[in-house]
Amino acid sequence: LAxxxxxxxxxxxxxxxxDFVETFHSPIPIFVRKIIKSISEKIMKSAEIIIIPDQxxxxxxxxxxxxxxxxxxxxxxxxKEKVEYPIEKSFNLLNVFYYGALSxxxxxxxxxxxxxxxxxxxxxxxxxxxxxxxxxxxxxINYLGYLSLPEILSVASQIDIxxxxxxxxxxxxxxxxxxxxxxxxxxxxxxxxxxxxxxxLFLDKYDIGYVTKFDVLSLKQTFSGINQIELLEKxxxxxxxxxxxS
Numbered sequence: 001l002a003x004x005x006x007x008x009x010x011x012x013x014x015x016x017x018x019d020f021v022e023t024f025h026s027p028i029p030i031f032v033r034k035i036i037k038s039i040s041e042k043i044m045k046s047a048e049i050i051i052i053p054d055q056x057x058x059x060x061x062x063x064x065x066x067x068x069x070x071x072x073x074x075x076x077x078x079x080k081e082k083v084e085y086p087i088e089k090s091f092n093l094l095n096v097f098y099y100g101a102l103s104x105x106x107x108x109x110x111x112x113x114x115x116x117x118x119x120x121x122x123x124x125x126x127x128x129x130x131x132x133x134x135x136x137x138x139x140x141i142n143y144l145g146y147l148s149l150p151e152i153l154s155v156a157s158q159i160d161i162x163x164x165x166x167x168x169x170x171x172x173x174x175x176x177x178x179x180x181x182x183x184x185x186x187x188x189x190x191x192x193x194x195x196x197x198x199x200x201l202f203l204d205k206y207d208i209g210y211v212t213k214f215d216v217l218s219l220k221q222t223f224s225g226i227n228q229i230e231l232l233e234k235x236x237x238x239x240x241x242x243x244x245x246s
Contacts, residue, residue: 097161173194
């Protein structure tokens with residue numbers, strides 16, 4: 001606003017866009033989303049530089065502004081101190097870890113319907129109570145509460161695969177750039193994602209995980225086809241490419 005009132009002001013604007021809020025899975029009304037998008041595009045035009053976390057976010061940047069847009073990966077800033085958070089993982093079943101926002105667009109309800117794997121959850125959100133109840137009833141479901149990043153990394157280092165099966169029906173998920181992806185690279189862990197979320201192309205390119213359709217049966221089939229040798233190979237691939245994205 002200051003720049004609009006007085007264009008002669010000497011400072012320059014850098015617009016760092018972590019997410020496009022108007023594309024979120026949330027109760028934000030359509031007319032509010034349109035207002036947010038309009039204001040955001042005005043700021044883009046005023047900015048000297050626009051920063052986005054992934055190549056796929058260019059779809060929400062007007063083409064005329066691509067030249068002044070740069071990418072800084074949504075990568076992990078490793079904690080200076082490690083924390084030990086031991087878990088009693090299963091040695092008979094595949095250990096799958098989901099952490100972060102416990103919202104309905106993150107494939108959590110699909111995961112809760114899986115029976116032949118050991119599931120670990122951490123985080124908070126709208127499905128938190130459902131997960132707690134499921135953990136009380138089912139021995140293969142575990143809820144760890146809300147953990148700090150060092151605690152998350154400790155748990156993730158002990159499990160077999162990190163879960164990122166987001167619902168591709170939402171535009172926000174179609175251009176996903178989750179921290180979990182880069183944390184998986186940092187830890188040398190494979191991950192599982194859903195089709196049409198852009199990160200599925202990343203996984204295929206570097207062979208660092210598994211891609212599933214966003215439904216219960218496809219997810220079950222994907223899990224049943226995973227073996228330990230392949231898991232280790234994909235985890236090693238993740239570890240090898242981490243320096244490119246650190």
